[in-house]
Amino acid sequence: MAGAVEALYIFDSQNSPILQHNWRHRPTASPQEYITSYISHPAPRPPLIYLSQLSPPTLLFNIVHNNLTFLSPVTSEVEPLLVLEFLHRIADVLEDYFGPPLIPSKIEGNYDIVAELLGEMCDDGLPANTEPNGLRDVVLPPSIMKKLLANVTLPSGSLDPFRAAPSTISTIPWRRANVKHNSNEMYLDLLETLHCTIAPSGRPIASRVTGTMLFTSRISGIPDMLLSIRTPTARGGGGVVLEAPVFHPCVRLSKWNAQPGQLSFVPPDGKFVLASYEVDMLPNFSPSTASQGFNPPVSVMTKLLQGTNSNEFEVRLTIPGSSPYCTVIPSQSAGSSAFARIAAQGAGATIPSQFLHGGPSTGSSSNPIMEDVSVRIPLPPHVRTVLNTRVSKGDFLHDTERNHIHWRLPNTAIVPGGSYTFKAEVVVKSGHEDGDDEEGKRSGKLLSNYDNNYNDGSSKAPSSGTATPAKEKEKDKKQPPSAQAIASMPRSVLLDFTIRGALLSGLKVDSLNIVGGKGIAESVKPYKGVKYISRAGDGSIEIRC
Amino acid sequence: MLTRPMLTIYAARDLTIEAATSASGSGRTYGTKLINSPAKAASPKEIRRFLSSRHDRDILDGLRRVVSLLDQPIIILTVAQMMSRGVDCSEYFADVVKNVASPTLEIKKLVYIYLLTYAESEPDLSLLSINTIQKALTDQNQVVRAMAIRVMSGIKVPVISQIVALGIKRCAADMSPYVRKAAALAIPKCYRLDPSTLPVLVDYVSTLLGDKSYYVIGAAVMAWWEVCPDRIDLVHPHYRGLCKLLIDIDEWGQLALLRLLTVYARKNFPKVRTKSVKKRKTTSGTKGFYSDEESGDENVVESIDPDLKLLLDCCPPLLQSRNSAVILAVARVYYHLAPPIYLPKVAAPLLSLLRAPEDIQSIALTNIVFIALSYPSVFAPHATHFLVSAIDPPQIWKLKIEALTLVYPYASKDIQSLILNELSYYAGGYDKEMVREAVKAVGRCAQNNPEQSQRCLKLLMQHINSPDQTLVAECLTVIRHIIQQHPARHKKTVVRLAKALDTATNSAARASIIWLVGEFSGVDNGDNVAADVLRILAKNFADEAEGAKLQILLLAAKIYAHYLNRTQGGLADLTASEDESPEDTHPIPVLFNYISRLARYDVSYDIRDRARMYMSLLSTPKSSQLATLILLAPKPVPFAPSPSAAVREGLTVGSSAMMIGKDEFIRGYVSLPDWVSEADATSSKVRDPVVQDSGGYEEVRAVDRPKPQAAPVRAPVSAAPESAASVAKGKEANGKTLDEWLEEEEEEEEEESDEDDDKDEEGEESSEYETDSEEEEEEEETDDDDVKESTKMLPS
Structure with missing residues (x-):
């Protein structure tokens, strides 16, 4: 289990190669062969395709980001999620450097930066530096690069950024060194997605909110922040509980574990995902209790x-x-x-x-x-x-x-x-x-049978299989819908x-403050913005009929 | 001052766009894109001119072109673009490499990128650059130093291996952790360059493993994996430090370190023993291993090595990592190393991966299902995570359905009924494959939780009249499996199925039902519905489809065989002469004769042949033993394992090998080493950084850890609670209608279920086995003794 990423290929929506990068030894096949075997796999493709025809057998990891296909063939055992996470990071970093959305021309226009980035992010197949901030210390973003090209001929003066900047590597891996902003501002966007399944009876059988905290920080120096969030009711009081939270590495986990709701962190510069969580909106599910509690807003x-x-x-x-x-x-x-x-916007994951x-x-x-x-x-x-x-x-x-x-x-x-x-x-x-009228009649009864089960939760067994259909049959006799109609x-x-301005989980931001750090003057009062958005989409709410 | 150079740039760009346009005439698909992109194309000559320029800007420009160039021989892009495309740019080697000494960092970087790609093809020319790179190792700037060691080790020219090794030595002792990290990452490259450098490299790895900086450790562990994954001894002195640093290092380092620690633990700590204190209450409802464990930890005493415990205790914070691979790696640690009580901790974090993009979801689910195969109860409280959404792709919903069936026996009653309703809903979908999977899943639910099999059957019965042939066929197969598992419980179901014959039109469905009725034709000493069903079926024999006719014929033969066994067994002496008489007035022989005569003149030769066979087989009492063997052989009980079980068993959580399954091969997969035996376990002293007697090592007791899945207990067989009435009713098989039968059976079942409850108190686990063996006993009583030996025969 060595765990090495071997190569990266990026293809555009027409499946033409726009980038290739080898970190380790020669690939087992040409980019064309990889993309052909990728396409030959029927549409919802598994994230890892096993190519046994190659020698040695190759695992083809793939992700699709913004219509770009990222392929990474690997010839020896590796943790699948390592490769996939890494591919997602590459996509994120490229987007961070060249601005969203990531389109082929942005990659084609900045091959030198892409090559430098890929070299930094992965050394000899071993993922190394994947923090956008850490990379900015060593790879110049395109805007500065342009400026640089314009100024190289000048005698090295104050405008020569690359002699000064990269020599100081930040001691905080996720925050670049020497951050300076003229106007200090920070934004917190809380984005929640409702996942809900509603039975034909109209009662939710599963309802879960997944939330993401997006943070944008443009603060000079090294600010130490404290974010307090409040859930509608306290723990144990039947209120919501943030389940399975995951955090950006900058968040001090000990603080959170000691005082849930308190996020203490030194943010990276720029946009990042601070945390994500989920909230079960039906914590005490039971089909026998009446449909109380949470219902979708529509x-x-x-x-x-x-x-x-x-x-x-x-x-x-x-x-x-x-x-x-x-x-x-x-x-x-x-x-x-x-x-x-x-x-x-594509799959709800991004x-x-x-x-x-x-x-x-x-x-x-x-x-x-x-x-x-x-x-x-x-x-x-x-x-x-x-x-x-x-x-x-x-x-x-x-x-x-x-x-x-x-x-x-x-x-x-x-x-x-x-x-x-x-x-x-x-x-x-x-x-x-297909199906004649007689069959249709019976199917009609099936459907309604199913409904009944859902409604009464079926905790008590329906009286008997023979009695009910007989009754149902009579009921249906007036208007027998054909099997075809039902199907x-x-x-x-x-x-x-x-929904803009509210979170379905009821979560609220109590306060967001800079409580310490250095390089930021006391007098500076950064602009703070908090935004709440709740949404449902990409099939996250399913109403069964 | 700013504007002038800008102007020249634009002018140059205009020129190059022109060049690109002219080049694209001969180009394939890239032409258009190039015009849009700001990429600057240039002729080789022009690139050379740039590269030889005295101005940094020109060199940089040229280099950007070189680095891009690869892959597209037709269009000449900037070198940078060419390289990224896969175009061979080695022709510029000399021009590029002479810029290696440039003081400008950007130029250096691009030259380095170029060098890494082409050094192999021009070993001699690359050697010229080595000296300059070596000098860079002493640069004031840590970034330059780190870059130098990275490039030097990346130049694939074996001659320089000694220089590289020296460079690594220097950098491994560098002040800057950034450089030390680069040195650690250079070690595997140097090893591949020249394996003979291994001894010194191992020394460096050993030093770097003891580094105090979280920045370096990850890379050092990766180097360990690449260079000397067998040198567990290098890890000993650093083990505790590594565990404590786990939380601080970056996510990729965490992954490598978790892998290392997992292997380390297997090789150095004896398997954790679980000693369950035999404090069973007298009424202990032995619900299996889990209920014991969850009800009270005091029942389970584990002797766990303190060093292993340290590792397990350092892991939980990693479960809040944003990196899905880290979460899964912790799950691997807990699954393969920890006693089962640790596992519930990973359940919620693993499920949090279902929030991730689809690709990560499917891998996470595969692993969740894998863990659930051994520890289903861990995920039972989270069952609603596995509800299938309308937009899930097949690889996701298949896993979700599997997960639902796995957690089913451990879920609460409400959730169980929810799961069954869900499965029933999926079974009504348009996707044939999903229908099949859902129905099979219902079957698995029934087999895993026999108490609920009645409900599962009920659900399946609802579908047997569906117009969807796939659904009906799958349903009946599964119904047959369920019934065969516990035949005694499902007598009533068979009656109900027989009742369904009144309405079922699908011939395959009818055939399946008739076969099942035939299987039950011997129960209660012939006092059952089979003969009555046959009587009804005989009326419309001519109108049945061929498959159904065959089964009717078989049913008739089975009933007759049972009849013969009974009459001959009981009245062997008296009826010896009677049997010879052609006129038998009992309805069963009459029915059999009627049907076989009809069959003899059927259009299908298969039916005619079989009819003859059965008739001759059953005509003489001598061959009735043989007939019993052929027709009434007990059928093997089918068992449908969870789909993932067979494919992935025994593989490591979170590995690629598990994703592709056991049958495929991937290079480099090594299954986790077995637990070291207690005798070979290393003393905890080796892990002491400073020599001192910790005295913390504790001898572990040798008590077998119970198997994760509740081991089936074969309970002593108790007599079946038979309704005396039904036995007493004797052989008047033909006088009743099916409805009467059904009512009677229901009454019986109520009585039976009461009895069942009594038994449940003794031990729920064992009840299913009791019924099994009870059925066997019955079979033995009813049928001839030879039946026992004929178990291997195929279903007739």
Whole structure:
């Protein structure tokens, strides 16, 4: 178990190579061969592809970042997460150097810096210095590089940055030395994502909030900070508990463990992820208790097998009248662009940098607002199209490639008590006629049976398998939906929303202060900003029908 | 002053863009991108001119071009670009390398990058640069010194190995930890360059392992791994220091160090003994190893080496690392080294990895499932993490379903019903593969937790009439497995399945059900539904599909064989003459004759053949023993293991080998060494930095640690609680309808379950085995003695 990263290949969205870098011995195949075997693997690819046809057998690690494919072939045993984490770090560092989003031209235009970075980050295949701040001490960012090119011909004077800067290596690995800012400022963005699964009965069966604390620090010197966060109720009092928190190395773990909620740290310069955590919103799950406790801020109800031909479904969005997230009707300008940005953002895992700064954020912690409410309805594979769609508000889109319907509400419609419906009839692909009426009847009974189970939690066994279907059958006799109709109904609905100005877990920042450090004058009062954003997206809320 | 040079740059750029455009005419896909990018293309001549320029700026510019150049022979990019592309830029070697002495750091760096790539192809020319690099080792600037040792060791020219070794020696004693770290990282390179330098290198590694700076340790440990992974003895004096430094070093160093410490612990500490104090209460509900352990730690006394305990106690802070690999490495330490009580600590942090990007998620889940195979109870409180989301890709949801089934027996009642409902929901999806996996998962839930198998069966029964053929087929297979595991419990289920024959239309499903009814045709001494089912099926024999007909025929044969066994066994002497008489008025022979006659004239030759075979087999009492062997052989009980179990068993947590499975090979995978025996364990004295008697070493007692999974206990067989009434009712098999049967069976079951409860108090674990053996006994009573020997025969 040596644990060495051997090489890195970056390919663009057309799978053409844009970068290759070998840290160790010759690769077992050409970049073309690697990308070919990568592509030949069917679409949701495992993060590590075993290439037995190469000699020696090679593990092809891969990640996709911003449409760029990072491949790293490894020929001997290595911890898989080491390679993957390292690839993610490379992507992050490149983004940090060249500014997000990372696009091929930025890499192509700065090959020298990329080569230096890769050489610093990994020495002879062993990951070494991966802290963006630490790297800035030794590799000059492009802006300074340009300045440098302009000034090299000058006699070495005050403007010669590279003789002075890199010789001092910071003693704090994650913070570069000699940080100077004209205006001192720090921002804390708390971003929470709600993950929720709701049973057909409308009751949440699992509900979890995952949170990320994004910190941006532009403070001179070496500031020592203390951040106090407050959970709604104290520990043990049934309030929320931050579970499985993970921290940036700068956070003093002993302080946190002694006093949960107190983060004491010397921040890196620039943007970084300070911590992430999760909160179980249904800590005492039990299907027998009534549906009390947490519910998502928008409720979604579905009705299947509607209409005369039982080929219609209805999705109803209701914003509770007491919703705390829409006390003020937001201005229309805030909405659509934000929607586009969130939609453009890939898998929910990457930290959405657009939340850091800018963006039309009208919500504040005193007046949180909800925006960008939309619903995605994945359709069964054999549904050809939908007809007769009726939307009471907003617009929708049938994405035929991914075979789902995307229905978006305008932000102006998000008012307390608002209730909107989407109705559509499904059309099944021809040649998919299976099952006669009799079978359909029985399947109909199945579906409702399942519902019953969910509702009463099935802790007591349903009386008997033979009695219920008989009754159900009679009930269904009036309008027997065909098996085909049932199979063509959506199975689940995915809800997306963004709330600015509030966290669903109820977490609050009590204070953020510089409590010590050096190189920062007493008189300096840095600007502080705290932002709360809660969101759901990328299928994180699933309502089963 | 600032503006003028800028202007020249822009002018140069314009020129080069032009060059790029002209070059792209012959280029492939890169042409367009180049025009957009600020990359400066230039002709080789131009690059040479730049590299030979007296101005630093020009050299730098040229170098940037050289470093990029690789991979694209058609378009000439800047050298920097060419290198990153894979273009061979060795032609500039001399021009580049002569800049190695440049005082400008940036130029130096680019030259170094170039050197590292091409030194191998131009060994002689590279030697020219060595001297300059060597000088840089004494530079005032620590960055320059570190860079020099890094480059020097990276030049793949074996001649210089001695110089490199000397350089490492100098740098390993450097004031700056930054340089010492670079020296540590240079050691493996030097070793690969010239393995004969090993003895001195090992000395350096040994020195660096004792470094006080957290900055250096990680690199030193990596060097240890590369150069001398067998020299555990080097670690002894530093072991405690390394454990304490674990939290301070950087994440990559932590990974290397955790690997080292894991191997170290296996090689130096005897296996942790768990001595469970036999303080069983008289009513002890032996729920297995875990309940003991969780209910009270005082029941388990572990003698753990204090040094091993030190390692285990230094790990928890690492569980809050942002690096997923570190969290998994700690899980490996706990899984492979610690007694099971440590494992719950890693559960939540491991699950926190599910917040990470998808690629990390799938690796984390694979490892979670692997750990759950041995310690399912650890993840039971977190079962809702494994609920499948609509957007999970196959590799994720498969693992999640597996995890759900693994934790199922240990979850609370509420969660259990939630899991079953979830699985049932997945079973109704459109993805055929998911349907299959979900149904199989229900089956595994049932087999792992026999108390709940009724519920699982109920869920599966709901699906047997589904129009989805895949679902039905999978369901019946799984139902068959569940029933076969505990035949005695599921008599009622068979009756219900038989009832389902009224409505089931799918021929494969009908065939499966009929086969199952046939398997149960011998229970209760013939007092069961089988004959009645046969009577009903006989009415519409002609309309059945071929598969179903075959099974009906087989059912008839089985029932008749049972009938013969009973009548001959009981009335052997009296009926000897009667049997010969062609006219038997008992309904069973009549039914058998009726069906076999129908079958003899069937269109399918297979059915005709079988009908003849059964008829001749059962026609004479002499062959009835043979018939019993063929038709009524007990079937082996199927057991479906968790999918990951077979593939990954025995591998190391967090390794690539585990991801690809046991059947594939990856170079360099070494499974963890076995625990050292107590006799060979090193004394804790070797770990004392200063020689002093610690006296902390404690002899550990040799008591076997219980197996992680609750060992099945074979309880003494107690007589089956049989409803006397059902036995007494005798052989009037044909007078009742199925519904009547069902009602009766339900009553019986209630009584039975009462009895079961009584038994549960004695020991829940053992109850399943009791029923098993009880069934065996029954079989023996009912069937001929030869049956026992025929277990190996295939199901007929």
